Amino acid sequence: MNKLITIKQKKIIIGNWKMNPDSLSDAKRIFTKIVAGSSKFKEVETIICPPSVFLGLVGKPKNIKLGGQDGFYESTGPHTGLVSISMLKSLGAEYLIVGHSEIRQAGETDDLINKKIKTGLKLGLKIVLCIGEEIHDENGEYLKILQSQLLQDLALVPKKYFNQIIVAHEPVWAIGSLSKNADNPESFAHNRLFIKKVLADLVGKKVGLTVPVLYGGSVGVKNSKDFLTTGEADGLLIGRVSLIPDDFIKIITLANN
Numbered sequence: 453m454n455k456l457i458t459i460k461q462k463k464i465i466i467g468n469w470k471m472n473p474d475s476l477s478d479a480k481r482i483f484t485k486i487v488a489g490s491s492k493f494k495e496v497e498t499i500i501c502p503p504s505v506f507l508g509l510v511g512k513p514k515n516i517k518l519g520g521q522d523g524f525y526e527s528t529g530p531h532t533g534l535v536s537i538s539m540l541k542s543l544g545a546e547y548l549i550v551g552h553s554e555i556r557q558a559g560e561t562d563d564l565i566n567k568k569i570k571t572g573l574k575l576g577l578k579i580v581l582c583i584g585e586e587i588h589d590e591n592g593e594y595l596k597i598l599q600s601q602l603l604q605d606l607a608l609v610p611k612k613y614f615n616q617i618i619v620a621h622e623p624v625w626a627i628g629s630l631s632k633n634a635d636n637p638e639s640f641a642h643n644r645l646f647i648k649k650v651l652a653d654l655v656g657k658k659v660g661l662t663v664p665v666l667y668g669g670s671v672g673v674k675n676s677k678d679f680l681t682t683g684e685a686d687g688l689l690i691g692r693v694s695l696i697p698d699d700f701i702k703i704i705t706l707a708n709n
């Protein structure tokens with residue numbers, strides 16, 4: 453008789469530090485605390501995405517992976533002020549956030565996001581593709597925006613790379629409010645299924661349905677458990693609270709159980 457084997461996927465908890473903190477010594481202090489507080493957790497994949505200038509300097513412990521917060525798709529060239537994805541990789545990044553709404557709002561196009569994704573994938577990085585609507589309407593029109601972002605951002609990405617893709621649904625209206633404006637877990641569960649269906653239609657069920665879908669936007673200690681249980685989130689993308697080691701460790705602890 454065939455045995456049914458269920459593989460428990462590790463929850464993915466990502467700290468997006470954005471343009472914080474303002475000094476290397478603070479970055480090292482926060483990072484060291486998180487590393488120390490999360491060393492015993494085996495059922496969770498923890499990733500910290502510091503500003504690129506700190507990436508190679510905070511340390512490279514076994515229990516935490518590092519990620520970049522965006523990078524340019526060409527490896528070198530006359531692009532003053534930019535940092536390439538391959539430079540981030542050379543500093544230890546294994547993950548790359550792409551398509552964050554704060555960068556989309558500054559004018560980033562889906563075409564540019566698509567180029568960055570393809571470069572990151574070829575370099576072997578895991579891509580955290582952020583998608584999200586600016587307005588949440590009751591009729592579900594916002595789902596069309598999520599679909600369009602997914603299809604444009606992942607256009608012509610070969611199927612073989614989809615095991616390196618993670619999608620984070622971050623409603624723009626939910627970001628940065630310390631739980632006040634967060635989406636609710638039931639709504640996220642619905643959005644997660646919708647995202648998986650779009651991916652399944654794109655590359656087939658076998659591959660599409662296994663892409664992890666994270667929730668992001670005002671996640672804190674209080675609402676994190678509900679997103680991981682009721683919301684069935686495969687993980688969380690956390691901004692502000694990832695800079696507060698005690699709270700971030702509490703969330704990793706919840707995700708591990």
Ligand code: PGA
Pocket residue numbers: 468622626627628629630668669670671689690691692693
């Ligand atoms: P927040 O940010 O947790 O501070 O809302 C999340 C994000 O923008 O990635």
